[in-house]
Amino acid sequence: MEYYLQLIVNGLVVGSIYSLVALGFVIIYKATKVVNFAQGELVMVGAYMCFALTVQFHIPFIWAFFITLGFSVLLGLAIERMVLRPLIGEEHISVIMVTVGMSSVLKSLVQLFWGTQIKVYPQVLPTDPIMIAGLPVAPVYIAAFCLSVVLFLIFSVFFKYSRTGIAMRATAFDQQAAQSMGIGIKNIFAMSWCIACIVSAVGGVILGNINGINSHIGHLGLKVFPAVILGGLDSLLGAALGGLIIGVLENVCDGAARQLLGLGGFREVAAFIVLVVILMIKPYGLFGTKEIERV
Amino acid sequence: MQGKCGLFFTSYKGEAQIFQSGFQKIMIVLLIMALCVAPFALNSYLVSVMNQIFIAVIAAVSLNLLTGMCGQISLGHGAFLGVGAYAAGQCTLHGVPFPLAILAGGLVTAMVGMVFGIPSLRLKGIYLAIATLAAQLVLEYFFLHGGALTGGSNGLLLESPQIFGFTFDTEGRMYFLLFFCAAMALLMVSNIMRSKHGRAFISIRDFYLSAEIVGVNLFWYKLIAFGVSSFLAGVAGGLWGHYTGYISAEQFNIGLSISYLAMVVIGGLGSVIGSVFGAIFITLLPEVLNGVANGLGAFFPDVTQYIVALREGVFGLVLILFLIYEPEGLAHRWKLIKAYWKLYPFAH
Numbered sequence: 001m002e003y004y005l006q007l008i009v010n011g012l013v014v015g016s017i018y019s020l021v022a023l024g025f026v027i028i029y030k031a032t033k034v035v036n037f038a039q040g041e042l043v044m045v046g047a048y049m050c051f052a053l054t055v056q057f058h059i060p061f062i063w064a065f066f067i068t069l070g071f072s073v074l075l076g077l078a079i080e081r082m083v084l085r086p087l088i089g090e091e092h093i094s095v096i097m098v099t100v101g102m103s104s105v106l107k108s109l110v111q112l113f114w115g116t117q118i119k120v121y122p123q124v125l126p127t128d129p130i131m132i133a134g135l136p137v138a139p140v141y142i143a144a145f146c147l148s149v150v151l152f153l154i155f156s157v158f159f160k161y162s163r164t165g166i167a168m169r170a171t172a173f174d175q176q177a178a179q180s181m182g183i184g185i186k187n188i189f190a191m192s193w194c195i196a197c198i199v200s201a202v203g204g205v206i207l208g209n210i211n212g213i214n215s216h217i218g219h220l221g222l223k224v225f226p227a228v229i230l231g232g233l234d235s236l237l238g239a240a241l242g243g244l245i246i247g248v249l250e251n252v253c254d255g256a257a258r259q260l261l262g263l264g265g266f267r268e269v270a271a272f273i274v275l276v277v278i279l280m281i282k283p284y285g286l287f288g289t290k291e292i293e294r295v
Numbered sequence: 296m297q298g299k300c301g302l303f304f305t306s307y308k309g310e311a312q313i314f315q316s317g318f319q320k321i322m323i324v325l326l327i328m329a330l331c332v333a334p335f336a337l338n339s340y341l342v343s344v345m346n347q348i349f350i351a352v353i354a355a356v357s358l359n360l361l362t363g364m365c366g367q368i369s370l371g372h373g374a375f376l377g378v379g380a381y382a383a384g385q386c387t388l389h390g391v392p393f394p395l396a397i398l399a400g401g402l403v404t405a406m407v408g409m410v411f412g413i414p415s416l417r418l419k420g421i422y423l424a425i426a427t428l429a430a431q432l433v434l435e436y437f438f439l440h441g442g443a444l445t446g447g448s449n450g451l452l453l454e455s456p457q458i459f460g461f462t463f464d465t466e467g468r469m470y471f472l473l474f475f476c477a478a479m480a481l482l483m484v485s486n487i488m489r490s491k492h493g494r495a496f497i498s499i500r501d502f503y504l505s506a507e508i509v510g511v512n513l514f515w516y517k518l519i520a521f522g523v524s525s526f527l528a529g530v531a532g533g534l535w536g537h538y539t540g541y542i543s544a545e546q547f548n549i550g551l552s553i554s555y556l557a558m559v560v561i562g563g564l565g566s567v568i569g570s571v572f573g574a575i576f577i578t579l580l581p582e583v584l585n586g587v588a589n590g591l592g593a594f595f596p597d598v599t600q601y602i603v604a605l606r607e608g609v610f611g612l613v614l615i616l617f618l619i620y621e622p623e624g625l626a627h628r629w630k631l632i633k634a635y636w637k638l639y640p641f642a643h
Contacts, residue, residue, distance in 0.1 A: 035424070092420045093368050093560065093564070094560065100557075101618070104610055105608045108608025
């Protein structure tokens with residue numbers, strides 16, 4: 001029993017990172033209808049940036065963290081301006097492929113600068129485990145979970161009450177109507193890429209603090225798909241819940257497969273098998289908008 | 296249909312021909328003759344590159360049938376090749392003659408592809424792309440953990456293909472086999488596109504609701520598209536497995552699926568000739584980069600490792616630049632070049 005509880009706790013922590021990355025994904029999709037296959041690479045770039053600032057330039061961690069966020073804003077602006085804007089109005093597949101190409105470029109740049117070995121972050125938080133309900137949990141896990149929740153709350157409030165947030169929701173709902181009410185669509189697009197880059201970078205920094213980083217953490221981006229599909233491609237709450245559910249699910253399935261069937265590596269596919277089942281039953285996810293088409 | 300200047304069609308049959316003018320027929324015969332002579336004139340490295348291109352052509356044209364012509368995005372095509380490779384490999388290991396094994400591999404892959412195509416009735420666009428991504432990862436997992444069926448992480452060792460006692464054991468011999476198969480695949484897809492099924496595919500791609508209104512059975516045609524496309528992918532996979540003589544799960548990863556999609560997009564969506572251009576381009580890209588790395592390595596010893604690290608980045612960059620500056624693909628550029636020569640010296 002304790003084994004499974006531990007799996008669930010670990011799953012929640014991993015899931016909270018999925019939620020963050022999924023949040024970025026959903027924000028981009030909501031505002032621009034772009035499916036971003038480079039989401040995992042944005043996580044990777046953020047993680048490496050913070051690593052370089054703390055370890056190679058000896059900047060205190062907190063400052064490095066904020067500089068990384070600033071850099072993420074610039075990265076988001078650059079991506080939107082140079083890569084995505086020329087493709088407005090192109091077909092689905094072109095937009096997908098351009099983000100795929102972007103992920104290759106980002107991955108190879110990171111490998112060029114930092115190589116492929118695992119890099120370990122300096123310990124920022126104490127390493128002694130804290131007991132929660134009789135289970136030892138590392139402080140970094142708790143910090144990760146709390147940070148995700150806080151970010152999620154901030155963005156919920158932002159979208160609900162701030163002028164920009166409302167403009168973004170309006171754009172997502174109906175681009176033409178929003179534009180005719182004087183909302184600058186291009187700014188909204190740029191803004192959504194910035195936010196996506198920021199939340200991904202935070203996810204990357206958390207991940208680096210937990211496991212260290214290597215150039216394969218971009219693989220995380222693939223895990224985001226089951227999470228957002230489960231929640232619904234255009235729902236923030238869905239992204240948060242979907243991430244947590246997928247995190248727990250894959251950890252428990254992996255543990256169960258390992259213990260009961262002796263199968264290794266089930267983690268990689270568990271989420272995707274669930275995904276296919278969900279798609280067959282509820283194609284628009286738990287909270288996604290149903291597109292109704294009738295003839 | 297638009298013919299060359301001075302070419303008038305007097306029958307529907309004439310208009311539907313693949314090669315409409317005598318000049319085109321002469322050119323294609325010359326091309327085939329040149330390709331038949333090529334392996335004797337080239338060294339074995341270049342022949343092996345050509346062989347890779349032939350396999351890529353089959354895979355690219357099959358994906359183009361599904362994605363470019365029927366509008367169903369598939370991120371799992373690399374895994375479909377894997378299914379074909381393992382299925383055909385198991386057949387020849389159990390003593391089935393090579394041609395039958397390749398066909399069996401194709402049929403098994405068609406079945407698998409159709410199973411993963413079933414969601415396409417309810418899912419469109421991005422949702423379908425993600426469902427096929429799931430297919431890719433599930434199949435990849437199966438390749439690694441399939442026990443005796445896939446050889447697990449050891450993979451399968453295969454012998455060179457044999458047809459009626461003739462063994463295709465050198466690059467030059469494989470060349471003719473692969474050339475023949477690639478030509479057949481191109482012919483098959485071109486012919487499908489000229490039939491009513493091909494027109495149904497295009498109508499589904501352009502607007503599925505209109506297609507349904509004019510009586511196209513969406514589910515049936517989408518399944519056919521998945522089936523035919525996976526069949527060809529399976530054939531390509533079977534040929535690849537027997538060509539390299541070794542199959543392992545890493546060969547058929549998501550990167551392969553993406554590079555086939557890149558071939559289709561760079562070549563030109565929905566164009567048979569575009570698939571050929573895309574396959575040539577994407578297969579040659581790493582070879583050219585290797586050549587550049589070796590050439591520069593003689594002068595700057597450090598540069599080689601950087602270029603190897605940058606290879607993936609260059610692939611991505613090329614993809615991005617193509618999508619931004621040449622969104623219609625190489626097939627469109629080919630059309631423009633032909634038009635230029637036809638109209639020269641006038642601009643229009």
